[in-house]
Amino acid sequence: MKKNITRMFMILLIITSLIGCSSNNSNSSTNATTDKGVEADGEIVKIKYVVPGTEQKDYAEVFQKVNEKLAADSVGVEVEKVYIPSDAWDQKLNLMLSTGEEFDLFHIMQDRTPFSSYYNRGALADISDAIEKYGENLKKHIPDDIFDGAKIDDKYYAVPSYWVEMASEGEFNIRRDILRQNNLEEPTTPDELISAWETVMENWEGANKPYFGTSADFDPVSLHTTILHRTYDSFPFTVRDKFFYVNQNGEVKSWIETEEFKKDAEFMRKLYTKGLTNPDILVMKKEQVSAQLDNGDWFVNLGTGGSLKSLKKNNPDATVDDIGVVWFNPDKEYLRPLTFKNGNAVPTNSKHPEEAVKFMDWMLASQENYDLVQYGIEGKHYNKDGDKGIQAINDPDNNDSPGYKGSESQNGNVNFMRFDLENSIPENNQVLFEANPDAVNSVAANFAFDPTDVRTEYTNIISEASASITPIYMGVQEYDKAFPAALDKMKKAGLDKVVAEYQRQFEEYQAKD
Known part of the structure; x- marks a missing residue:
């Protein structure tokens, strides 16, 4: 009986070993990183994106869709937004940066605390190489003179949000x-x-x-x-x-x-x-x-x-x-007064600077991606109104406002922005979102x-x-x-x-x- 048990155990070990070898052999040819930096075995890097404000009612549902779309597009990135109340933003963010807390992307308000202030504290990662490799859409949809405003010593330390004409100041x-x-x-x-x-x-x-x-x-x-x-x-x-x-x-x-x-x-x-x-x-x-x-x-x-x-x-x-x-x-x-008003940067303590850039680039890869991040789920949070119009769908359980609305001041782009043709103010739209050909930079x-x-x-x-x-x-x-x-x-x-x-x-x- 003991010999039979021993024999059966040995056979089981051999079978397990063979299965394991087969599995390793099949992965060995596909484990290499693809051109987009995505692991073929499905590994996804999760990044934390820290922003000011209050979490939207339907944030979790929308960003589940965002992450599903990121996966379907083989970006290899999953995003979690971390919200900090606006009145505690500076204090909390500075604490996170000074203590080395791990996160991968954070919002910058140039008219409040310019990115150069964070740079001078040694808090910003140089993302020049990442932009060169993975920033095709960023470079396509953000004008050079605005993007250059995010450089120090000819290196990129932020990604501008091209959402407003700064001459509106x-x-x-x-x-x-x-x-x-x-x-x-x-x-x-x-x-x-x-x-x-x-x-x-x-x-x-x-x-x-x-x-x-x-x-x-x-x-x-x-x-x-x-x-x-x-x-x-x-x-x-x-x-x-x-x-x-x-x-x-x-x-x-x-x-x-x-x-x-x-x-x-x-x-x-x-x-x-x-x-x-x-x-x-x-x-x-x-x-x-x-x-x-x-x-x-x-x-x-x-x-x-x-x-x-x-x-x-x-x-x-x-x-x-x-x-x-x-x-x-x-x-x-x-x-x-500034070439750009808002933007996003990668902290030096991030372990995933390339993935942070990939996410920002992905947002500008298509109108579909942009709409999802900024306006939520079509048919639940908004309906399209022509090519560039939008009609918000209000939620009675959310103070009669949409259950989700992104922030275009945080990561918007005029090439993709939609406007509430019924409620937005035409004169504001013209001043804010159309280039002023007569304006000059400070x-x-x-x-x-x-x-x-x-x-x-x-x-x-x-x-x-x-x-x-x-x-x-x-x-x-x-x-x-x-x-x-x-x-x-x-x-x-x-x-x-x-x-x-x-x-x-x-x-x-x-x-x-």
Whole structure:
């Protein structure tokens, strides 16, 4: 009996061995990586994509479809989005980068924290080779002059999102229906805007006052107080990296020490003292600001955020023509302060930089791919409306909004974008999503400041400006009374040293051109 058992066991081992050899032999000829970098045995690399915002109700269902399409297209990549609330974005992202947490792709907002800031911290991977190998569609659908803005020392450290014409900086939205209701003309100067706003505020019958919708900051690009700059004799100029005034002659100055900063602050002071900004402006969260705009309780929006759907919530008779675009001094030059506004980058701690690039390239490989990522599942989240139109399908269990909507500011592209032909604002579409042939780039649009040699001072002035300069710039404190002490604190924090280093680097940058 024991001999029989032993014999049977030996036979089983031989059979198992033969099966294993057969399996290994069959795989050995197909285990090599294909031209697309996909393992033929079906191995898929999972990447984590970190973005600001709140997870959509149907995110899991949509990205299951995204990953199925990625697999069907043999990309060899699976994507998981990781959402971070907007008000915690900077703090949480910086912590993830500093602690070496593993993720593979993250969103960049150039007007908030430019990619050069992450580069200077050593947080960005060089993705030049990956773009060369796997970025065919990225290079096809993102113009060279915009893509070049993501380079440092001729190497790519980000992928721009070509979703907006940056020369739109300097315009604002206004409610023309409210102008008509109050027998007002469209304002052509900042003082006319304030006067009209006072009248609107006095006559407003809604539950929520149409305050200036913004959270507090000291950066005019972030706040879009750049609308004022077209009214100054010194325009065109831009403010880079929050602290540096740069005009088209290449002159660099400390922004907060300019007359232009003072004029901005005085305008904001008028808004505040006349009750046109929320009395709690210094502690307003972005979610509160978004809620105000989404409810249609606004008169002026610096930037473009109006839509007919939100306007109709409290104004059922509203039409798309009730929101208009205004430029002060529209005959002046149109300036792009940055070549691109948003983008995505790969952190140095990513183990899958090539897969991150493959995913971004795949999104622009077809309209079908783009639609799935940006608009969700056709027939459930949207229906097409002609070649470039879209009709959202609202979900009653999701606040009567689609259960899924991607973010084109995060990874959109004008070559694939669809528009809600019924609810989107025609003037906004033209300004934002059509190239302005008369626009020019700022001479500093592609300049990347490296604060390594003044890192301590740069960190200190950012912290000090948030505490001392923001209340002045937002108009809560009077410039003449508060600015001298605030400037003294900024000088002690190292402002002069940082500005001098910026000037030195910018002069070297211009000399290379």
